[in-house]
Amino acid sequence: MKYCEITKNQLKSLRKTDLGGSEGAIYFSSMNALKLFHARLSALQIQDKKRMMEHLIGLQELESFSAVPQELVFFKRRIGYWMNLIVGVSFDEWLRQNRHDLRKVIVMYRKISERLKLLHEKYGMIVSDCFYSNILIVEDSDPVFVDVDSWAMMNTSGVSNSRILFDYSRSMFWTRLDQFTYLSRSQNTDNAALWLMYFESMLNIKIRFWRFYNVSGHLERNPELLDIYHQISRPKLESVPYFHEVVKQYTLHV
Secondary structure (H helix, E strand, C coil): CCEEECCHHHHHCCEEECCCCCCEEEEECCCEEEEEECCCCCHHHHHHHHHHHHHHHCCHHHHHCECCCCEEEEECCEEEEEEECCCCEEHHHHHHHHCCCHHHHHHHHHHHHHHHHHHHHHHCEECCCCCHHHEEEECCCEEEECCHHHCEEECCCCEECCCCCCCHHHCHHHHHHHHHCCECCEHHHHHHHHHHHHHHHHHCCCHHHHHHCCHHHHHCCCHHHHHHHHHHHCCCECCCCCHHHHHCCCCCCC
């Protein structure tokens, strides 16, 4: 297993950002990026993240569409990982720039959905935190998943064994998702998240405000979308369709 230790001086030579969120910080060199987790994370959280990073280091073929770890890093009592530097814009910023081009937006959602299916079916991985800020769009056309340490491996039932994966109290998006629908913690969660992002971007209504709006009324002129909305919002839902498989059948618009 590839790993290295870094010194305080080496860390100081890197450019620190606040992109790591509540779990840590991301540092940049000219060629690579380093995500270093906070020491305050519990031993259980560190153990799960270390296990996931070790697993992903062995899957370098995922590098074409995700920021997989290249090497584990140890700094005092903290751990992290090196990854290749990916230059792109966040998915929400890309949507703002391309909102006028509906065809282009739908093509991008199809690409993301196709890559989710590949991760689920070929690699047995769940993205889990499938959210705008965790998807970068490279060269205006290529979606790349970041924050891969939040991924999890499915068990034989297709559900995550991770003990920290679904700690949604730290994520407003997932808190809203949990309030909106009942999902088994599996590939359904990724698929539902992508559909909800699509509805948000098309209707320009944030999920946390949906209960104050007649969403069905907004979708009445598009029965295909209305049908998907009802599928996802139905209690005790057992499966969520992949976006790109539905789009094969319909031209989705609002």
